[in-house]
Amino acid sequence: MATPQFILDIRAKAGDTLLFLPGVVMVVFDDRGRVLLNRRTDTGRWALLSGIPDPGEQPAEAAVREIEEETGVLAIVERVLSVFTNEPVVYPNGDRAQYIDIVLRCRAVGGEARVNDDESLDVRWFAVDELPELGPTARGRIELALRDDPTWFAPAAPADRGHRAP
Numbered sequence: 020m021a022t023p024q025f026i027l028d029i030r031a032k033a034g035d036t037l038l039f040l041p042g043v044v045m046v047v048f049d050d051r052g053r054v055l056l057n058r059r060t061d062t063g064r065w066a067l068l069s070g071i072p073d074p075g076e077q078p079a080e081a082a083v084r085e086i087e088e089e090t091g092v093l094a095i096v097e098r099v100l101s102v103f104t105n106e107p108v109v110y111p112n113g114d115r116a117q118y119i120d121i122v123l124r125c126r127a128v129g130g131e132a133r134v135n136d137d138e139s140l141d142v143r144w145f146a147v148d149e150l151p152e153l154g155p156t157a158r159g160r161i162e163l164a165l166r167d168d169p170t171w172f173a174p175a176a177p178a179d180r181g182h183r184a185p
Contacts, residue, residue, distance in 0.1 A: 021136070021137065021138060023071055023073060025073065025074055026038070026040070026071070030114060035112075035113045035114050035115055036115070037107060037115040037116065037117060038114075038115070038116045038117070039116075039117050039118075039119070040071060040116055040117070040118050040119070041071065041072050041078070041118070041119055041121065042069060042070070042071055042105075042118040042119065042120045042121070043069060043070055043071075043072060043078050043081045043082045043085065043120070043121050043122075043123060044067050044068070044069045044120050044121070044122045044123070044160065045067060045068045045069065045082045045085065045086055045094070045096075045122075045123050045125045046067055046100065046122065046123070046124050046125065046160055046161055046163075046164035047068060047086060047092065047094055047125040047126070047127055048124070048125070048126055048127065048164070049126075049127045049144055050127070051144075051146075052146070052147065053144035053145055053146050053147070054067075054144070054145050054147060054150065054161055055068065055086075055090060055092060055127065055132060055142070055143075055144055055145075056068075056142070056143060056144075056145055056150075056151070056153075057089055057090065057134075057138070057139040057140075057141065057142045058139060058140040058141040058142075059138065059139065059140070060137060060138055060139060060140055061138075063140065064152070065150075065151040065152065065153055066153070066157060067157050067160060067161075068085060068086055068089055068090065069085070069120075070082075070084075070085030070088075070089075078121045078123065079096040079123065082094075082096050082123050082125060083095065083096065083125075086125065087130065087135075088135060088136055089135055089136055089138055089139055089142070090130075090132050090133065090134075090135055090139070090142045091130045091131055091132065091133045091135040091142075092127050092129075092130040092131070092132050093127065093128050093129035093130040094125040094126060094127050094128060095125065095126055095128055096123050096124070096125050097123075097124045097125060097126055098123070098124050098170075099121060099122070099123060099124075099170045100122040100123060100124050100160060100163045100164055100170065100171065101120075101121075101122040101160065101163060101170060101171035101172060102119065102120070102121055102122070102170065102171075102172045103119070103120050103122065103171075103172070103173065104117065104118075104119045104120075104173070105117060105118045105119075105120060122160050122163075124164045132144055147161065147165065
């Protein structure tokens with residue numbers, strides 16, 4: 020994933036300090052019910068499309084922009100699937116980040132799936148029953164996109180209500 024300039028600017032001042040950043044993850048379906056995936060250049064693995072919104076950019080706008088930039092596919096956002104804070108990650112250069120992912124179900128409305136930037140080695144549509152190897156989080160997000168469940172979020176911990184453990 021190419022690092023946005025605004026994050027490079029923050030890193031110039033903050034060093035490798037843990038940054039809490041927004042992320043968008045898109046589960047994109049075509050009219051045949053296939054899922055759009057990219058094989059990432061940084062890991063070589065198949066993944067759902069994802070990106071970081073620019074400052075002031077709405078999550079849905081970022082999702083549509085990222086899908087087109089990475090794959091050449093034009094899409095619309097249909098609904099929010101989940102909101103989830105990931106575990107912190109440490110990059111090879113020592114930078115640390117933690118992402119709050121807004122996962123969106125999207126529908127392709129035009130364009131042609133192709134490698135459209137330097138973030139992907141390959142871009143393809145996959146039938147849901149013929150997905151390549153994906154991690155459990157990505158599979159769970161696809162499964163959620165196939166259902167009409169309410170938006171998923173991690174439940175809040177019970178309020179302390181002023182009680183303290185002995």
